[in-house]
Amino acid sequence: MNKINQWVIGSLPYTIFLSILLARWQDLSYYFILGAVCVVLFFANIFNNKQFVVRKYTFLILAFGIYVVYSNVYVAQNKFIFYSEVLKNQYLYTFFVLNIIENTRFTKQQITRWFRVFEITVWASVIVILIQQFHDPTFFKNPNFNDAMFEKSYFSQTEMRLVSIYSWSGMSDLIFYFVPITFFLINYEINRKKIFKAVLYSVFLISVCVLSKARTSMMAAVPFLLILQSSYQQKKAGTRNTLIIILLFSTYIAFTNIPFLNKILRDRILETSQVDAESRTMNTRLIAVQAFVKCFPDNPILGAGNTKYSSGSKGQWNYHLSSFLAGRSSQIHVGFLDLFYLYGLVGGLLFSVFLYLPLRRMYIKSKIYNFRSVFWALMTLPLANIGLVSFNIMSAGLLLSFVLYRNLESFSEKVK
Numbered sequence: 001m002n003k004i005n006q007w008v009i010g011s012l013p014y015t016i017f018l019s020i021l022l023a024r025w026q027d028l029s030y031y032f033i034l035g036a037v038c039v040v041l042f043f044a045n046i047f048n049n050k051q052f053v054v055r056k057y058t059f060l061i062l063a064f065g066i067y068v069v070y071s072n073v074y075v076a077q078n079k080f081i082f083y084s085e086v087l088k089n090q091y092l093y094t095f096f097v098l099n100i101i102e103n104t105r106f107t108k109q110q111i112t113r114w115f116r117v118f119e120i121t122v123w124a125s126v127i128v129i130l131i132q133q134f135h136d137p138t139f140f141k142n143p144n145f146n147d148a149m150f151e152k153s154y155f156s157q158t159e160m161r162l163v164s165i166y167s168w169s170g171m172s173d174l175i176f177y178f179v180p181i182t183f184f185l186i187n188y189e190i191n192r193k194k195i196f197k198a199v200l201y202s203v204f205l206i207s208v209c210v211l212s213k214a215r216t217s218m219m220a221a222v223p224f225l226l227i228l229q230s231s232y233q234q235k236k237a238g239t240r241n242t243l244i245i246i247l248l249f250s251t252y253i254a255f256t257n258i259p260f261l262n263k264i265l266r267d268r269i270l271e272t273s274q275v276d277a278e279s280r281t282m283n284t285r286l287i288a289v290q291a292f293v294k295c296f297p298d299n300p301i302l303g304a305g306n307t308k309y310s311s312g313s314k315g316q317w318n319y320h321l322s323s324f325l326a327g328r329s330s331q332i333h334v335g336f337l338d339l340f341y342l343y344g345l346v347g348g349l350l351f352s353v354f355l356y357l358p359l360r361r362m363y364i365k366s367k368i369y370n371f372r373s374v375f376w377a378l379m380t381l382p383l384a385n386i387g388l389v390s391f392n393i394m395s396a397g398l399l400l401s402f403v404l405y406r407n408l409e410s411f412s413e414k415v416k
Contacts, residue, residue, distance in 0.1 A: 005045070005104040008037055009403060013114040015177065015396035016121055019169035023142055030169060031394045035093030042096045045103065055102045058095050060354035061393070065091030067347050076305030094393045101402045111404070111411040115188050118181040121165075125178055126204050129164040129211045142167040159267050161213045173395055175217045175384050178208060180377035180397025184404065187227050187373035191412065195243070202228070202247060210261070213268045216388040220380040227373050285387060288334040296341050303344030335385025351391060355382065362405050369412040377401035 011018060015030055022028040045052040069085045072078045086092065131139045137160060145167035166173040182205045189198040205224055209217040228244055255265045298304065332338040340348035355378075362375040378401040384390065393399065404411075 002104060005041060005100055006106060006110070008034070008041060009101055009104050010106070010110065012396050012400050012403065013117040013121075013181075015173075016124075016165055016169055020165075023144070023168050027144060031090075031093075032088075035090070035097060035394065038093065038096040038100045041100050045100070049103070052103050054099055057354060057357040058098045058102075060350055060357070061091055061098070062095040064343075064347060064350040064354060065089050065095065067343065067350060071303060071305045071343055071347065075299075075302055078306070090392050090394045097394065097399065098402060101399065102406060104403075104406070106403070106407050106410060108411045111407060115185065118185050122178070122182055122185060122201060122204055125164045125166075125208050129162055129208050132162045132164065133211050137162060140165060140167075145171075159213060162211055164208060164212065170395070172388075172390050172392065173397070174208075174212055174214065175220050175388070176380060176390075176392075176395035177397040179205065179217060179220050179380050180373075180401060182221075183224060183227055183373035183377050184400070186224055187371055190228065191370060198228070199243065199247065206251060210264060210269075213264065215269060216384045216386075218269070219386055220384040223376040223379060223383070227376055285334055288332045288337055291332050292334075292337040292341055296337075299344060301344050301346060303340070303342050303347055306342055332389075334387070335389050335391065336382070338389045339385075339391060358402065358405075362401065365405065365408060368414055369408040370415045371404070371408055371412045374401045374405045374408070 011034070019030040022030055022033070046054075068091060069080075069089065072085060073080045128140050132141075141163075145163075163171050163174055164178070166177065169177065182201055185201045186198050186205070189195075189201065202224055205221050209221045225244060225247075228247075255261050295304070332341050336348070336352070339351060343351075359375065359378055362378060363372075366372040366375045377397055381391070381393070381398060
């Protein structure tokens, strides 16, 4: 069964290429197909593979997925539709995918080949976003891709969000796919003592995240400095610190002296060009904290459910929250606050503990094998949720952090 498992999980590095093919062919989602195949594989392994082990921590995401269904139907009083509540439930699929990953081993040769694929993907990401920024914002954009921020044509060049090649696999993949694989590349090249390539991919990472205008991708990308810092041995601390200082100084010079980048800094990152404080998107994060403090005590245990207070929600209208927001924000725009508000202490703790357990294991083992990018790749999820609301583990970069973690001994050496 390991061979079949390898074929399925081994498709993750090729996510963007497979997503483009599937979208052009039948407008199918790669992640939906991956999840469905892993459900079948899970039960095939249970009955045919005596060495197959269901990891205990994965039961937490399964329980959370089931609780989401319960919350939608009984708390939010949303009509139960099997397709939307079960077949499209990303948390249920995560349980099956992670267990296939946990029971699949890859060789050094296979994983080394993946890094070449990561390189191609990163180069493509940079080239496409440069064309989108300076020539045509719709270049290589999936015709079926719909995003309100992207479609706001009245945004200036320094404010319009760009998604590079990731309109084909999902907008969140700019954060949870591109950022993690770039982390992997930086760490990989440093371990191979290819410092120039590590710096080049660091520059690519900064460039794509800045040109995307998505502050959440910028926040998620910050740990690349920690990867650079921690991937050097103590005796090379001077080289490490010099490299980081050069990168930081170069970034500062670029943002202060290149008019276009300086305008992005003012218009989008810091929003200092916005005279009215309420028109700044960062203001929605302050409103989120106020809304949470005001409304969370209403339903602290089970949560309020995914009730209607914006166009993306379901179920009965949540008049308390919608009246408090009063059109100033579309939602509680801080991820973990929104998680606990919607699903209460029950759902919030289920997901938080699920995330904490693999992060703790990754942190310990990645230090031993000098490949801390697997830890920071998964950390992009909580970091991005400072300003984003997305808890979908079913993204290639996040899933690959689990894959590489399980196979660290295959391609990375222990620190002596």
